Amino acid sequence: MPSPVETPQRKAGLIKAERTRKSIIDAARIVFSERPYDSVSVSRIVEQAGVANGTFYLYFENKEAVLRDVTVSIVADYAQFMNERMKSIDDPIDRVSIATRSVLEFASADSDLGKVLVQAAINLPETRARYQRMLRLDLEQGVAKGVFKVVVDDILLNIVTVGNATVLDAVLRGAKDPEVIDRYIEYLLRLLGVPHDIATLYV
Numbered sequence: 001m002p003s004p005v006e007t008p009q010r011k012a013g014l015i016k017a018e019r020t021r022k023s024i025i026d027a028a029r030i031v032f033s034e035r036p037y038d039s040v041s042v043s044r045i046v047e048q049a050g051v052a053n054g055t056f057y058l059y060f061e062n063k064e065a066v067l068r069d070v071t072v073s074i075v076a077d078y079a080q081f082m083n084e085r086m087k088s089i090d091d092p093i094d095r096v097s098i099a100t101r102s103v104l105e106f107a108s109a110d111s112d113l114g115k116v117l118v119q120a121a122i123n124l125p126e127t128r129a130r131y132q133r134m135l136r137l138d139l140e141q142g143v144a145k146g147v148f149k150v151v152v153d154d155i156l157l158n159i160v161t162v163g164n165a166t167v168l169d170a171v172l173r174g175a176k177d178p179e180v181i182d183r184y185i186e187y188l189l190r191l192l193g194v195p196h197d198i199a200t201l202y203v
Contacts, residue, residue, distance in 0.1 A: 021059045027049035028048075029116055037122065045063065068127070095142075096139070114172050147194065
């Protein structure tokens with residue numbers, strides 16, 4: 001079937017559609033940063049976006065779908081940032097400690113972004129799985145080199161993921177302790193089997 005003819009009217013319609021879709025995504029980012037996932041409704045998102053309820057469903061199946069799109073660009077930006085930062089680092093302990101600090105500081109630097117990432121980590125399995133794939137590689141490398149004394153399985157990956165989300169949530173809620181991230185990284189390394197005197201050198 002031949003492609004539709006590109007007319008000025010069609011081009012204008014596509015531009016308007018993309019603008020509407022972006023306004024819904026931007027509105028969803030604000031709403032998800034304001035309240036827990038279970039309290040977010042499509043009606044609240046469209047109210048924030050200034051569009052009709054039916055318009056939402058032209059672009060997204062449900063609130064999970066729009067949360068997924070909100071996080072895609074965030075995760076892509078973070079992945080690019082981390083690829084550049086980590087490409088010259090081989091020490092497994094360094095990789096885990098730097099990656100953990102980076103994701104917490106990256107997300108807490110923008111509170112709205114951080115709150116959305118907490119929601120995504122809890123409610124979107126694919127977002128959680130993408131992070132855990134990267135984490136698994138670093139943990140398995142550490143086990144192979146003898147510096148981590150753990151079994152790398154889904155239980156461990158979930159413990160680390162939930163720990164990251166919990167610390168990030170505490171920071172976003174105004175945790176007063178300026179060393180909370182340092183202390184968490186030390187706890188994490190000790191969980192992985194790194195001796196206390198060595199773990200403290202990486203925080």
